[in-house]
Amino acid sequence: xxxxxxxxxxxxxxxxxxxxxxxxxxxxxxxxxxxxxxxxxxxxxxxxxxxxxxxxxxxxxxxxxxxxxxxxxxxxxxxxxxxxxxxxxxxxxxxxxxxxxxxxxxxxxxxxxxxxxxxxxxxxxxxxxxxxxxxxxxxxxxxxxxxxxxxxxxxxxxxxxxxxxxxxxxxxxxxxxxxxxxxxxxxxxxxxxxxxxxxxxxxxxxxxxxxxxxxxxxxxxxxxxxxxxxxxxxxxxxxxxxxxxxxxxxxxxxxxxxxxxxxxxxxxxxxxxxxxxxxxxxxxxx
Amino acid sequence: xxxxxxxxxxxxxxxxxxxxxxxxxxxxxxxxxxxxxxxxxxxxxxxxxxxxxxxxxxxxxxxxxxxxxxxxxxxxxxxxxxxxxxxxxxxxxxxxxxxxxxxxxxxxxxxxxxxxxxxxxxxxxxxxxxxxxxxxxxxxxxxxxxxxxxxxxxxxxxxxxxxxxxxxxxxxxxxxxxxxxxxxxxxxxxxxxxxxxxxxxxxxxxxxxxxxxxxxxxxxxxxxxxxxxxxxxxxxxxxxxxxxxxxx
Ligand SMILES: Nc1ncnc2c1ncn2[C@@H]1O[C@H](COP(=O)(O)OP(=O)(O)O)[C@@H](O)[C@H]1O
Ligand SMILES: [Mg+2]
Numbered sequence: 001x002x003x004x005x006x007x008x009x010x011x012x013x014x015x016x017x018x019x020x021x022x023x024x025x026x027x028x029x030x031x032x033x034x035x036x037x038x039x040x041x042x043x044x045x046x047x048x049x050x051x052x053x054x055x056x057x058x059x060x061x062x063x064x065x066x067x068x069x070x071x072x073x074x075x076x077x078x079x080x081x082x083x084x085x086x087x088x089x090x091x092x093x094x095x096x097x098x099x100x101x102x103x104x105x106x107x108x109x110x111x112x113x114x115x116x117x118x119x120x121x122x123x124x125x126x127x128x129x130x131x132x133x134x135x136x137x138x139x140x141x142x143x144x145x146x147x148x149x150x151x152x153x154x155x156x157x158x159x160x161x162x163x164x165x166x167x168x169x170x171x172x173x174x175x176x177x178x179x180x181x182x183x184x185x186x187x188x189x190x191x192x193x194x195x196x197x198x199x200x201x202x203x204x205x206x207x208x209x210x211x212x213x214x215x216x217x218x219x220x221x222x223x224x225x226x227x228x229x230x231x232x233x234x235x236x237x238x239x240x241x242x243x244x245x246x247x248x249x250x251x252x253x254x255x256x257x258x259x260x261x262x263x264x265x266x267x268x269x270x271x272x273x274x275x276x277x278x279x280x281x282x283x284x285x286x
Numbered sequence: 287x288x289x290x291x292x293x294x295x296x297x298x299x300x301x302x303x304x305x306x307x308x309x310x311x312x313x314x315x316x317x318x319x320x321x322x323x324x325x326x327x328x329x330x331x332x333x334x335x336x337x338x339x340x341x342x343x344x345x346x347x348x349x350x351x352x353x354x355x356x357x358x359x360x361x362x363x364x365x366x367x368x369x370x371x372x373x374x375x376x377x378x379x380x381x382x383x384x385x386x387x388x389x390x391x392x393x394x395x396x397x398x399x400x401x402x403x404x405x406x407x408x409x410x411x412x413x414x415x416x417x418x419x420x421x422x423x424x425x426x427x428x429x430x431x432x433x434x435x436x437x438x439x440x441x442x443x444x445x446x447x448x449x450x451x452x453x454x455x456x457x458x459x460x461x462x463x464x465x466x467x468x469x470x471x472x473x474x475x476x477x478x479x480x481x482x483x484x485x486x487x488x489x490x491x492x493x494x495x496x497x498x499x500x501x502x503x504x505x506x507x508x509x510x511x512x513x514x515x516x517x518x519x520x521x522x523x524x525x526x527x528x529x530x531x532x533x534x
Contacts, residue, residue: 173368175364176368176370178338178362178364179362179364179368180381180385181356182336182361182362183356183358183381183429184357184382184386185385197370197372198372274372276371276373276374276413279413279415279416
């Protein structure tokens with residue numbers, strides 16, 4: 001069905017001009033979608049370049065042009081790449097654990113009022129403590145190794161998930177539940193066909209906020225001595241030996257990985273799962 | 287098919303007395319309507335018949351049996367359309383059959399049939415937010431009708447629609463209902479809607495709600511909104527609701 005058919009049919013049927021507005025035709029081009037990102041990256045690079053030119057001391061602040069070759073060399077630099085992979089490994093363990101824990105606690109709080117109050121107070125305490133302050137304590141408790149950092153990630157990033165899920169379950173539309181009951185849903189079906197999809201957006205929002213917390217606390221705890229290898233460790237060590245190019249590429253890679261995971265991977269998953277929200281106008285697929 | 291009865295029903299929410307001494311009998315295949323001011327307990331009556339709410343005193347019966355829980359044979363069409371925003375039109379309409387675990391191709395067949403009937407053919411893959419208000423309410427009616435229920439409970443189904451769409455939908459409802467033998471109870475605050483559609487009309491008082499009057503609209507369908515009988519009935523209802531005339 002062409003756009004015009006759809007449009008006129010819409011109007012025929014409702015007998016009034018339809019509220020459904022004609023959506024924009026076609027997908028926005030890759031350029032349309034990505035130029036704001038490129039502009040953001042570009043402006044940071046420009047500030048950096050200008051700063052370096054004014055400072056004019058490459059050993060303190062190397063400029064963009066000097067750093068670019070080092071950036072590409074780093075991909076074959078074992079020390080750097082080991083650090084990157086090690087950090088990614090910790091993230092890959094700590095972040096899902098945090099999401100799972102947060103989701104479970106949030107769901108529990110959705111079921112029990114008392115537990116919700118308990119969880120909210122617990123979170124308000126944890127929220128006020130910078131995650132890296134746990135590092136010395138955890139080092140003594142767990143010993144030197146990945147576990148410490150994974151634990152910090154979990155502490156730092158379970159609560160946005162928990163809060164979001166808690167609010168999400170509170171917000172489940174009562175009419176939606178009653179409707180399912182009228183249509184004969186059993187308890188299990190209420191859970192899977194109404195509670196689940198209805199609170200899915202909350203899970204996804206929670207996961208996105210949690211991701212930011214996880215990544216920042218991961219790098220920070222590596223920097224303050226929670227690990228001997230890792231992207232954060234590489235950064236702090238190369239700062240100490242005054243290798244400013246090493247510091248700059250660490251910063252770039254830290255920002256780059258986060259942006260990639262957040263804006264590309266998580267965003268894709270979100271659009272896939274919440275597909276219905278992104279269908280616009282009356283121009284949905286026929 | 288089902289006969290619906292309320293016998294001596296009282297209902298309170300905490301200290302708030304909402305319904306008092308409600309007696310109502312709707313015969314099999316009858317189209318009944320309740321009109322009354324906002325907040326008088328109309329939805330509460332409907333929700334009791336749907337099995338979502340219990341009477342504080344008295345009996346709520348279907349074919350003489352107490353109604354204790356929801357049953358897909360008695361479907362409620364909500365005030366707001368209450369379509370699931372994450373489901374397409376066909377997924378929404380097929381919801382009841384999906385819960386009953388009907389096979390997919392059977393589902394598909396019946397969905398397409400009913401969508402055709404309510405004039406939504408071609409909109410299978412649309413999401414609710416892509417539809418106009420009237421189309422959403424049509425989808426919501428299709429969702430109920432596809433289960434071929436014995437009783438249709440409609441809670442101000444057209445309250446949110448513009449006047450023109452509303453009139454069109456009223457005609458469609460009559461078309462869909464005629465000859466099916468379904469028992470219908472329609473809640474409305476639109477007096478004309480009640481007189482145009484229903485066989486019997488119950489007029490309710492403000493809270494605590496009770497029936498002030500029961501009227502029978504013995505008019506052949508389709509009804510003329512300006513016919514003498516229609517106008518008389520309308521006036522009677524307005525008098526009962528104390529809005530028939532005014533003094534300055
Ligand atoms: N679950 C409930 N808890 C407390 N009060 C309620 C509940 N449901 C309805 N009421 C009250 O009962 C009265 C009648 O409500 P309702 O049946 O929805 O009225 P109507 O549909 O006629 O507008 C209202 O005053 C409303 O606030
Ligand atoms: Mg109501």
